[in-house]
Amino acid sequence: MSPKPSTFLLAAFLVPAGVLFAPEAWAQAGGLPALTVTTGPNGGETYSLTLQVLIITTLLTLLPSALVMMTSFTRIVIVLGILRQGLGTSQTPSNQVLLGLALFLTLFIMGPVFQDIYSEAIVPYQNEEIGTEEALSAGLGPLRTFMLAQTRETDLAMFASINGVDGFDGPDAIPLNLLVPAFMTSELKTGFQMAFLILIPFLIIDMVVASVLMSMGMMMLSPMIISLPFKIMLFVLIDGWSLIMGTLARSFYS
Numbered sequence: 361m362s363p364k365p366s367t368f369l370l371a372a373f374l375v376p377a378g379v380l381f382a383p384e385a386w387a388q389a390g391g392l393p394a395l396t397v398t399t400g401p402n403g404g405e406t407y408s409l410t411l412q413v414l415i416i417t418t419l420l421t422l423l424p425s426a427l428v429m430m431t432s433f434t435r436i437v438i439v440l441g442i443l444r445q446g447l448g449t450s451q452t453p454s455n456q457v458l459l460g461l462a463l464f465l466t467l468f469i470m471g472p473v474f475q476d477i478y479s480e481a482i483v484p485y486q487n488e489e490i491g492t493e494e495a496l497s498a499g500l501g502p503l504r505t506f507m508l509a510q511t512r513e514t515d516l517a518m519f520a521s522i523n524g525v526d527g528f529d530g531p532d533a534i535p536l537n538l539l540v541p542a543f544m545t546s547e548l549k550t551g552f553q554m555a556f557l558i559l560i561p562f563l564i565i566d567m568v569v570a571s572v573l574m575s576m577g578m579m580m581l582s583p584m585i586i587s588l589p590f591k592i593m594l595f596v597l598i599d600g601w602s603l604i605m606g607t608l609a610r611s612f613y614s
Contacts, residue, residue, distance in 0.1 A: 429540055430503055432469045432510075436462040436608055438551030439558065443604060446555075446562040447595060448588050465605060469612050476502035504531070507543040510550075510612065516542040554611070558604070562591050 427433055440458045444450075453461075467474075481499035484490045490498065508531050519538045520528070528534050569590070570583040594600075 427466070429544055430507060431466050432547075432608075432612055433462055433466045434544065434547045435551040435554070435611070436465050438548070439554050439604065439608060442552075442555035443558055446559045447591055448562070448566075448584050449592070461605075465608065469609055470506070473502045473506050500536070504534075504536075504539065507539055508534070510546060511539065511543045512546045512549070515545045515549075518542070518545075550611070554607070561594065565591050565594065 437458065440462060444453065444458065477499045480501065481490075481495045484498070485492070485495035516534070516538065519542045520526075523538060525538070566583060566587050569587040573579065573581055573583055573586065
């Protein structure tokens with residue numbers, strides 16, 4: 361981890377500005393041994409274990425954002441949310457149920473990726489075989505591979521052109537500040553495309569019910585009241601939840 365991000369973390373959570381801008385001087389004075397910064401022969405800096413734990417603990421606060429931006433969570437939430445609107449059930453299932461379904465389905469889909477992160481980054485780091493920077497780089501590798509597989513080339517090219525980048529030497533050369541927004545854009549597009557296909561049968565039922573009611577002169581009766589039981593019955597008969605969950609899971613491995 362570079363010195364500047366950790367410096368800002370210290371400024372926000374640990375020490376006043378005087379300690380912040382001169383950690384080496386405080387280490388030499390023996391004032392705060394938890395902030396020792398050792399300069400290696402190649403010019404790199406190694407932080408004390410206490411400081412590493414502080415940085416890692418602070419980075420844990422970014423996990424909710426990482427869960428949304430770098431996993432399958434976004435696509436799943438979009439599909440489930442629009443499915444509920446298509447059924448016309450208002451708040452059933454509730455937001456808590458939908459978020460719970462999306463979370464555990466995300467854990468299921470991302471299971472192989474998390475296993476690769478554990479074996480390639482966490483285990484070697486715990487065994488002291490690699491340092492913090494190497495562990496972070498190794499841990500981002502499986503996530504990068506997953507996001508690249510789900511990212512459209514057009515979205516990646518758009519953000520690259522905005523950033524003034526003509527091309528990349530390879531997948532590993534794509535920076536995260538380009539890959540993450542391109543991945544999010546692709547996930548939004550895919551989620552709405554899947555939701556559109558899901559909405560078509562429900563839309564047909566609503567149109568048929570509305571036409572029948574108008575032909576019978578019952579224009580004051582809301583078509584939603586009549587179509588709701590038919591949509592729920594259709595969804596249950598075709599085992600809709602299993603189809604939706606299976607399709608969402610397979611969409612990441614097709």
